[in-house]
Amino acid sequence: MDRPGRHRAGAGRAERTAHVSQGKDARPATLREVAEAVGCSVATVSRVLAGDRPVGPELARRVQEAARELGYLPNQVARALRSRSTATVGLVLPQITNPFFPALMREVEHALHDQGRALLLADSADDPALEAERIELLIARQVDGLIVAPVDQEHSTRTLAKAAARVPVVLLDRCVDVVQADAVTVDNTAGIRLLLEHLKSLGHSRFWFLGAAGDASAAVERRAAFQEWAARHAAFWRVELGDFSVGFGQHAAARAVTAAAAHRPDALVCANDLIAAGALQRLRELGVSVPGELAVTGFDDIDLASLTSPCLTTVRQPNRELAAEAARMLAARIQQPEASARAVRLTPTLVARGSTVALESAQGSRAL
Amino acid sequence: MDRPGRHRAGAGRAERTAHVSQGKDARPATLREVAEAVGCSVATVSRVLAGDRPVGPELARRVQEAARELGYLPNQVARALRSRSTATVGLVLPQITNPFFPALMREVEHALHDQGRALLLADSADDPALEAERIELLIARQVDGLIVAPVDQEHSTRTLAKAAARVPVVLLDRCVDVVQADAVTVDNTAGIRLLLEHLKSLGHSRFWFLGAAGDASAAVERRAAFQEWAARHAAFWRVELGDFSVGFGQHAAARAVTAAAAHRPDALVCANDLIAAGALQRLRELGVSVPGELAVTGFDDIDLASLTSPCLTTVRQPNRELAAEAARMLAARIQQPEASARAVRLTPTLVARGSTVALESAQGSRAL
DNA sequence: TGACCGGAAGAGAACGATTGCCGAGTTTGG
DNA sequence: CCAAACTCGGCAATCGTTCTCTTCCGGTCA
Numbered sequence: 001m002d003r004p005g006r007h008r009a010g011a012g013r014a015e016r017t018a019h020v021s022q023g024k025d026a027r028p029a030t031l032r033e034v035a036e037a038v039g040c041s042v043a044t045v046s047r048v049l050a051g052d053r054p055v056g057p058e059l060a061r062r063v064q065e066a067a068r069e070l071g072y073l074p075n076q077v078a079r080a081l082r083s084r085s086t087a088t089v090g091l092v093l094p095q096i097t098n099p100f101f102p103a104l105m106r107e108v109e110h111a112l113h114d115q116g117r118a119l120l121l122a123d124s125a126d127d128p129a130l131e132a133e134r135i136e137l138l139i140a141r142q143v144d145g146l147i148v149a150p151v152d153q154e155h156s157t158r159t160l161a162k163a164a165a166r167v168p169v170v171l172l173d174r175c176v177d178v179v180q181a182d183a184v185t186v187d188n189t190a191g192i193r194l195l196l197e198h199l200k201s202l203g204h205s206r207f208w209f210l211g212a213a214g215d216a217s218a219a220v221e222r223r224a225a226f227q228e229w230a231a232r233h234a235a236f237w238r239v240e241l242g243d244f245s246v247g248f249g250q251h252a253a254a255r256a257v258t259a260a261a262a263h264r265p266d267a268l269v270c271a272n273d274l275i276a277a278g279a280l281q282r283l284r285e286l287g288v289s290v291p292g293e294l295a296v297t298g299f300d301d302i303d304l305a306s307l308t309s310p311c312l313t314t315v316r317q318p319n320r321e322l323a324a325e326a327a328r329m330l331a332a333r334i335q336q337p338e339a340s341a342r343a344v345r346l347t348p349t350l351v352a353r354g355s356t357v358a359l360e361s362a363q364g365s366r367a368l
Numbered sequence: 369m370d371r372p373g374r375h376r377a378g379a380g381r382a383e384r385t386a387h388v389s390q391g392k393d394a395r396p397a398t399l400r401e402v403a404e405a406v407g408c409s410v411a412t413v414s415r416v417l418a419g420d421r422p423v424g425p426e427l428a429r430r431v432q433e434a435a436r437e438l439g440y441l442p443n444q445v446a447r448a449l450r451s452r453s454t455a456t457v458g459l460v461l462p463q464i465t466n467p468f469f470p471a472l473m474r475e476v477e478h479a480l481h482d483q484g485r486a487l488l489l490a491d492s493a494d495d496p497a498l499e500a501e502r503i504e505l506l507i508a509r510q511v512d513g514l515i516v517a518p519v520d521q522e523h524s525t526r527t528l529a530k531a532a533a534r535v536p537v538v539l540l541d542r543c544v545d546v547v548q549a550d551a552v553t554v555d556n557t558a559g560i561r562l563l564l565e566h567l568k569s570l571g572h573s574r575f576w577f578l579g580a581a582g583d584a585s586a587a588v589e590r591r592a593a594f595q596e597w598a599a600r601h602a603a604f605w606r607v608e609l610g611d612f613s614v615g616f617g618q619h620a621a622a623r624a625v626t627a628a629a630a631h632r633p634d635a636l637v638c639a640n641d642l643i644a645a646g647a648l649q650r651l652r653e654l655g656v657s658v659p660g661e662l663a664v665t666g667f668d669d670i671d672l673a674s675l676t677s678p679c680l681t682t683v684r685q686p687n688r689e690l691a692a693e694a695a696r697m698l699a700a701r702i703q704q705p706e707a708s709a710r711a712v713r714l715t716p717t718l719v720a721r722g723s724t725v726a727l728e729s730a731q732g733s734r735a736l
Numbered sequence: 737t738g739a740c741c742g743g744a745a746g747a748g749a750a751c752g753a754t755t756g757c758c759g760a761g762t763t764t765g766g
Numbered sequence: 767c768c769a770a771a772c773t774c775g776g777c778a779a780t781c782g783t784t785c786t787c788t789t790c791c792g793g794t795c796a
Contacts (some may be wrong), residue, residue, distance in 0.1 A: 041746045074508045078782035080445045102470040121489040141444045308675035409776045446752035449781045
């Protein structure tokens with residue numbers, strides 16, 4: 001008899017271990033086993049299950065039954081080898097932890113699942129070398145296609161060109177012009193303009209742009225759009241470069257506040273919501289009133305944007321549509337590998353919140 | 369032009385299309401092609417590349433070269449069929465958009481990659497039926513193992529038992545007691561106690577617990593831990609149930625504030641950070657001072673927690689360790705399918721921030 | 737009655753890599 | 767100098783499906 005008060009749990013578990021090994025009938029049933037059980041050929045079983053070619057009703061019934069009884073599950077690996085299609089798509093993202101990407105990922109996952117495809121996920125961690133390695137691996141795994149948000153226009157080119165030569169590729173959210181591949185992106189230029197016009201209409205004219213360095217297309221386009229607009233309409237402007245992170249936002253916001261009066265902005269235009277969230281947080285710490293002394297805008301409209309204080313004015317990326325379109329394009333490209341490449345640009349929409357419009361008027365009319 | 373709000377850049381691209389089809393040498397090289405190029409047998413090529421058996425140096429060199437030249441990439445599907453191992457693991461998460469999970473996912477992805485395995489991602493969207501379907505699909509794809517954060521103790525049992533009978537399974541973050549499988553979780557009870565002791569030491573005694581309904585183990589354990597502690601130490605307490613979402617936090621916070629004086633809390637203990645963030649946001653809108661009138665705590669320590677206003681006091685889940693441990697356990701279990709199941713519980717740590725400790729004293733001594 | 741047709745089912749060859757086994761050639765020890 | 771050991775390379779089976787050919791059979795039409 002074992003001792004009382006002692007790990008009941010342990011004992012209880014040991015017992016169930018047996019159950020595990022018992023239930024583990026090594027491998028699941030194969031076509032051949034089903035065929036043997038029924039007493040027909042493998043081909044017939046395959047046909048019944050695929051339903052592609054007629055089979056006698058009586059035999060079909062018996063096959064169905066045997067398959068169910070044996071818990072037959074088609075081995076997708078074998079199927080893939082034979083049919084040259086894994087029904088699997090690789091998704092390569094540059095920074096999983098930027099909440100914009102999980103949101104996108106979720107939509108991609110759903111869209112692909114609706115096509116009956118599975119999603120192989122890879123994180124390139126914003127590193128072109130890692131990106132190349134991951135893509136290579138995905139291709140070795142015979143993915144039917146790749147959806148990639150490239151790390152960098154410059155350094156991702158070779159990798160993507162090589163990948164696109166072997167397998168259908170759709171660029172998502174960021175594009176690389178040189179590479180010939182389908183692309184679904186958002187119109188960053190339009191987005192930045194929406195924000196700037198919005199700020200201008202509220203009377204702002206002195207802008208700092210907190211952007212990301214590097215050659216990612218989103219970063220480049222947003223930067224360029226700002227510069228182009230600001231050069232024409234701003235009383236004063238300046239570009240600060242860092243990365244798409246909260247930390248950079250905090251840092252840059254502090255600099256903006258302590259800048260010499262001649263350089264001080266009345267609005268911070270941030271290249272994404274993370275930067276903006278960091279900025280807001282630091283400004284709050286420093287006791288700067290937003291939007292009173294300084295307005296702040298973001299880009300993406302991640303969930304977090306409506307939780308900061310004040311809530312963040314930003315531009316919404318239609319990520320369900322982005323994902324759906326990417327999935328659709330990829331499917332089309334898989335069917336028609338030789339079709340000419342398409343580039344789709346979706347238009348973002350302005351979401352005005354408390355970081356530009358004072359609270360009491362947030363709901364109501366837009367001032368001026 | 370087709371749909372409004374979207375414009376396509378088709379024309380300028382047609383030119384490069386030729387380049388695509390040209391570069392697409394249909395399928396990548398196979399072992400056989402390399403063998404033909406070199407003029408030896410397939411087996412030899414395989415051996416050179418695997419390096420498992422010695423091959424003459426001259427021949428080996430020629431094989432290497434031909435392989436490189438032809439851009440040979442081993443077909444993992446064929447390899448998997450033969451070796452009965454896909455080097456792929458399925459990760460099933462209940463809600464991708466809860467930022468806690470992407471953070472975990474990232475770590476899992478890295479840990480698995482270090483083992484040379486790839487990650488097949490599935491979102492069960494908090495729906496047991498969907499969860500079952502996704503798991504079935506992953507198994508059909510011959511994953512070497514599954515890491516699952518189950519939707520619900522009750523409804524996931526059957527699914528998981530079936531899955532565990534076919535393939536190694538590790539439960540992550542949430543567990544299901546009845547099922548015999550390895551599990552890596554955090555000590556939710558300890559976490560809640562840390563928070564409650566912290567609040568008590570600050571002089572709070574009237575608690576509302578904003579928890580998630582349902583049978584997910586994390587939800588149950590946190591709820592139970594609260595009740596057990598509160599019954600002994602609280603002057604007043606109450607449990608409100610909703611789900612792990614911002615929306616519920618907002619809703620419940622509003623109720624807390626408008627409750628009759630006798631039921632009003634001086635602290636909101638939230639079952640995760642999203643609920644807490646929602647609560648903070650609503651409280652701010654309602655002009656309730658935090659932590660002055662009402663303290664708020666979360667659970668998880670997602671990135672967002674340090675960006676709310678005030679910053680959120682919470683309990684940190686060690687998600688790198690969780691992920692690493694899960695990956696390690698799964699690897700062990702894949703090697704030793706019959707070993708008895710282990711359950712690992714990691715301890716969370718308290719992160720005290722502005723939502724419980726007034727700003728100026730945040731750094732310094734703990735009041736009282 | 738014989739040629740023909742079409743449905744139903746089987747035989748067997750892929751798909752691409754791994755691996756056990758065998759044989760031919762080379763070394764080595766007695 | 768011969769046998770035994772050892773190297774190196776090829777043949778062929780295998781993993782589980784799919785799919786193309788055949789084969790077989792009953793029925794129809796001339």
